[in-house]
Amino acid sequence: xxxxxxxxxxxxxxxxxxxxWVLHRIGGLAMVVFVGMHVLSGFSMQQFGSDIGTAINTxxxxxxxxxxxxxxxxxxxxNGLRIIVLDVWPKLLQYQREVTWLxxxxxxxxxxxxxxxxxxxxxxxG
Amino acid sequence: xxxxxVPQPGWSFEYxxxxxxxxxxxxxxxxxxxxxxxxxxxGARTQLDLPTLIRWTFFPxxxxxxxxDIPDVTLGWANAYWQIMQMLLVFFGxxxxxxxxxxxxxxxxxMTFWRPLMRGLLFLLxxxxxxxxxxxxxxx
Numbered sequence: 257x258x259x260x261x262x263x264x265x266x267x268x269x270x271x272x273x274x275x276x277w278v279l280h281r282i283g284g285l286a287m288v289v290f291v292g293m294h295v296l297s298g299f300s301m302q303q304f305g306s307d308i309g310t311a312i313n314t315x316x317x318x319x320x321x322x323x324x325x326x327x328x329x330x331x332x333x334x335n336g337l338r339i340i341v342l343d344v345w346p347k348l349l350q351y352q353r354e355v356t357w358l359x360x361x362x363x364x365x366x367x368x369x370x371x372x373x374x375x376x377x378x379x380x381x382g
Numbered sequence: 383x384x385x386x387x388v389p390q391p392g393w394s395f396e397y398x399x400x401x402x403x404x405x406x407x408x409x410x411x412x413x414x415x416x417x418x419x420x421x422x423x424x425g426a427r428t429q430l431d432l433p434t435l436i437r438w439t440f441f442p443x444x445x446x447x448x449x450x451d452i453p454d455v456t457l458g459w460a461n462a463y464w465q466i467m468q469m470l471l472v473f474f475g476x477x478x479x480x481x482x483x484x485x486x487x488x489x490x491x492x493m494t495f496w497r498p499l500m501r502g503l504l505f506l507l508x509x510x511x512x513x514x515x516x517x518x519x520x521x522x
Contacts, residue, residue: 285482
């Protein structure tokens with residue numbers, strides 16, 4: 257039997273906890289790509305004074321990119337901490353949905369503050 | 383259907399990496415906290431703006447704080463201590479990230495010959511980024 261799940265994952269009603277899993281995974285992959293490119297750009301700027309490296313790092317320093325990546329970074333950290341807590345105390349797994357809500361409650365002000373500060377700096381001519 | 387073998391109790395690569403993912407995640411949070419506290423001790427309150435402080439927190443490299451009010455970056459911000467902190471962060475971060483990529487790919491590749499091939503490729507990429515990052519740190 258060779259079944260591919262395909263797009264059935266979208267129809268699966270996993271709810272908030274599945275959303276957390278998806279965002280955690282997408283964020284993780286995004287960060288691997290971002291950090292990898294940033295290291296390579298830094299290296300080529302440092303060693304060869306490369307223009308492409310400088311261009312890529314300039315994109316990374318722009319507030320629009322940072323607003324985008326900070327969403328995934330902060331979410332990945334908070335979700336990761338939630339996973340660690342649930343792994344160390346598995347009895348809490350019965351509260352998985354509530355903990356996920358709590359996590360969003362922490363995430364929104366933290367990310368909101370970060371976005372506010374970034375936009376403020378960008379508008380002030382950062 | 384290509385499936386993974388049932389995990390057996392006991393030590394295995396998968397089990398060790400499962401533990402390492404958690405440990406490395408916590409370690410990176412701790413190293414970030416050390417970065418923030420160190421920066422504040424060095425005078426970040428008056429010398430850095432917040433985005434620069436956050437850049438330093440994510441990775442305490444002097445290149446991240448050069449465009450700030452620090453009079454001399456080489457005094458306190460660019461020494462062996464921070465180089466070691468950076469190397470620890472790089473080790474935990476690159477390993478954590480590449481293990482994550484391995485998990486994602488292995489969700490789609492079963493027990494075929496592609497598995498060891500992919501693992502080998504990831505291992506080489508992991509080594510490559512570790513070496514490049516350490517070089518950047520030492521040449522900063």
